[in-house]
Amino acid sequence: MTRYAMAIDLRRCVGCQTCTAACKQKNATPPGVQWRRVLDIESGEFPDVRRSFMPVACMHCDEPPCEEVCPTTATYKRADGLVAINYELCIGCANCVMACPYEARSIAHEANFAYGDQPMPNERAMFDPERINVATKCTFCIERIDQAEALGMTPGLDHQVTPACVNSCLSGAMVFGDLNDPESTISQLLKETKSYRQSEELLTGPGVYYIWDKA
Amino acid sequence: MKRNRTSSAAYSPRIQRNWDWRAAGNFIGGGAGSGLIISATLMSPSGFDALPFVFLGLILVAAGLFCVWLEIGRPWRALNVLKHFSTSWMSREAWVAPLLFFLGILTLLFEPLLVWLVALLAAAFLYSQSRILRADKGIPAWRHPRAGHLVVLTGLTEGCGLLVLLLPLFDQLQWVVWGVFLLLLAGRAVAWRVYREGLAQAKVPQASQKRLAGIDREFLLVGHVLPALLLAMALIVPEAAMLAGLLGMLAGAWMKYNLITRAAFTQGFTLQHAPVRGQPAPQSRPALN
Numbered sequence: 001m002t003r004y005a006m007a008i009d010l011r012r013c014v015g016c017q018t019c020t021a022a023c024k025q026k027n028a029t030p031p032g033v034q035w036r037r038v039l040d041i042e043s044g045e046f047p048d049v050r051r052s053f054m055p056v057a058c059m060h061c062d063e064p065p066c067e068e069v070c071p072t073t074a075t076y077k078r079a080d081g082l083v084a085i086n087y088e089l090c091i092g093c094a095n096c097v098m099a100c101p102y103e104a105r106s107i108a109h110e111a112n113f114a115y116g117d118q119p120m121p122n123e124r125a126m127f128d129p130e131r132i133n134v135a136t137k138c139t140f141c142i143e144r145i146d147q148a149e150a151l152g153m154t155p156g157l158d159h160q161v162t163p164a165c166v167n168s169c170l171s172g173a174m175v176f177g178d179l180n181d182p183e184s185t186i187s188q189l190l191k192e193t194k195s196y197r198q199s200e201e202l203l204t205g206p207g208v209y210y211i212w213d214k215a
Numbered sequence: 216m217k218r219n220r221t222s223s224a225a226y227s228p229r230i231q232r233n234w235d236w237r238a239a240g241n242f243i244g245g246g247a248g249s250g251l252i253i254s255a256t257l258m259s260p261s262g263f264d265a266l267p268f269v270f271l272g273l274i275l276v277a278a279g280l281f282c283v284w285l286e287i288g289r290p291w292r293a294l295n296v297l298k299h300f301s302t303s304w305m306s307r308e309a310w311v312a313p314l315l316f317f318l319g320i321l322t323l324l325f326e327p328l329l330v331w332l333v334a335l336l337a338a339a340f341l342y343s344q345s346r347i348l349r350a351d352k353g354i355p356a357w358r359h360p361r362a363g364h365l366v367v368l369t370g371l372t373e374g375c376g377l378l379v380l381l382l383p384l385f386d387q388l389q390w391v392v393w394g395v396f397l398l399l400l401a402g403r404a405v406a407w408r409v410y411r412e413g414l415a416q417a418k419v420p421q422a423s424q425k426r427l428a429g430i431d432r433e434f435l436l437v438g439h440v441l442p443a444l445l446l447a448m449a450l451i452v453p454e455a456a457m458l459a460g461l462l463g464m465l466a467g468a469w470m471k472y473n474l475i476t477r478a479a480f481t482q483g484f485t486l487q488h489a490p491v492r493g494q495p496a497p498q499s500r501p502a503l504n
Contacts, residue, residue: 010490039226041486052486054226065352071306072295091295092288094233095305098351103481107233107288133288196487202352212488 003081004140004155005179005207006166007186007195008055012173015040015053022168023057026141028119028126030112035104035138036165054210055165055174057138058083058104059198062205066096066105066135075135081179081207082140090134097135101199102206105137140176156185179207191215228420228483231354237286239475243373243468244279245308245344246366248272249337250374252319256334258378258392262327267385268378269333273319276340280312304350308343311336341370354479356423361410366471368406372399373467376442379460383453393446393456400463404439407431407470426478430470438466 015038023029023036036057044050064083067075074089075096097105111132113119119127141163148154148161155161156177166174177186186209195209248271255268284290296309315336322329345363352358375396382389411431414424445459 010486010488011492013490039484041226041484043486043489050489052490054484054486056484065350068302069305069347069350071297071299071303071309072292073298074295089292089295089298090289091292093283093286093296093305094238094288095303095347095351097233098231098353098357098479100353101482102484103229103353109288194488198484199482204352210487211490213491 001079001180003179003207004060004145004176005081005186005209006060006140006163007175007189007209007211009173009175009189009193009211010052010054011211011213012171013038013053013055014171014173015051016170018168018170019055019165019174022164023138025122026126026164027139028123029106029136030108031114032112033106033108033136035106035136056102056104056198057165057208058100058140059102059204059206059208060140061207063203065099065101065202065204069095069099071095080145082142082145083137084139084142085135085137087128087130087134087136092133092135094135100137101202101204105135107133107135109133226484226486228355228422228480230422230477231479231481234479235286235476236472237282239472240282241279242344242348242366242471242475244275244277244282246279246341246370246471247373247377247464247468248275248277248279249341250370250372251275251377252330252337252374253334253341253371254375254378254392254395256330257395259330262322262330264385265330266323266327268381269319269330270323271377271381272337272374273316276312276315276337304343304346308340308347311340311343315340341367344370353481355417355419355482356414356427356474356478356480359410359413359417359419361406361413362474365403365406365410368399368403369467369471372396372403373464375399376460376463376467380457380464381460383457389449389453389456393449393459396460396463397443397446400439400442403467404435407434420480420482423478423480426473430473434466434470437462438470439463442466 017038020036020038027035029035039054039056041052041054060081060083064077067077072089072091074086077083092107094107113123144161145155153161159167163176166176175186175189177184190209192215193211194213194215195211197206197209252269252272255265259265284293299306300310318329319333322333345366348357349363379392379396382392411427442459442463445455449456
């Protein structure tokens, strides 16, 4: 059974926000809605201060609280580990927004474009009225992953079927793949390194691993 | 010596902006309405005297649900809310509501004794509301187990306060209801204090705690101490009880409005381990030749 997941090597992330831009370009999210963002975190006290970067988005949890609370079954978990939303069922009640500990969900209440009334070409191409007034979030570029089998490609290895953020990462900090395949890059990488997941105490089982040191 | 590179840094919580007064309206109307139905049923076991209050309780629950309907992004798909009974407390609340109205109307029109079933459904509705908040893991102030207790007790207190306010209009025996209301006020005050202590122990975001601390004094004094004094005064001037009921009810509504709209901060993010980049800095520099 496939379990798609993402590993983000915090040692490599330089906070360039290219993944953020790639996500906005690929998914044409409206202004104010970011399915992916990079947190800029300062820690320590002078003179031992640090600046670290942490990309965050939907964690595609094993036990997604958003799925549990969704009253309409619009949010559902797929067999391959992706948490998806059926926009035609969603009523925009925002209960999932409240349930997500990772601030991953947004609701846009009107069609907005980056530069006023006229959509950019990518916004025109991606515009979907069904995404207005309903919950939206990072999909791990689900439509690309769904093409993988037909194209005979492997998500995480072949760019065509890999999330846009992973493709765009200029420092190679983001890795995507099947966690249940011991030979996959992500499985190998997690074996060789120390990692943590956000808010594991909430028992959501996030599908995003943050690598911080070698094993 | 190897430097300790394990550290923890946090990214600020932010306030939720998706649920506003309309969502709070559901918790206020639903809580007061179901609390009123339960209180009125206990006051009048035969059901006959409870009928006007059941009617008002149903109106309040309906008003709360209408507020939610105004809030949701796709109101014309609202019936989809019924689809996930197996795990979603919002869905369960939505299933209980039509049963509550159906049985409530039967009670009003045909058989007052059915009021006990209506009260049971009202209790289920109130409990569902408390579990909606607890299931929202993204808001630490809501997911705390004591938040559920507080919401249930507040609903019961609001309902009983409303009953105390309205009883003189129906010429009912009042002192028993006053006593129950006093007990509920005490219970809510304790639940509030225990809840806030629980938030501090659980290290819920400071912003949430500050917002709740900001209403603490007024909530306790105006919502509990003053109504209790007014109830004592009602032994001499019965009309004072009406003001006590009104204050107890409004204070509960005000607290819930704050809990839903102003104290609802996300938990933020934690960098549990600082990334280890490059090599540790040397403790002493090698001498230059």
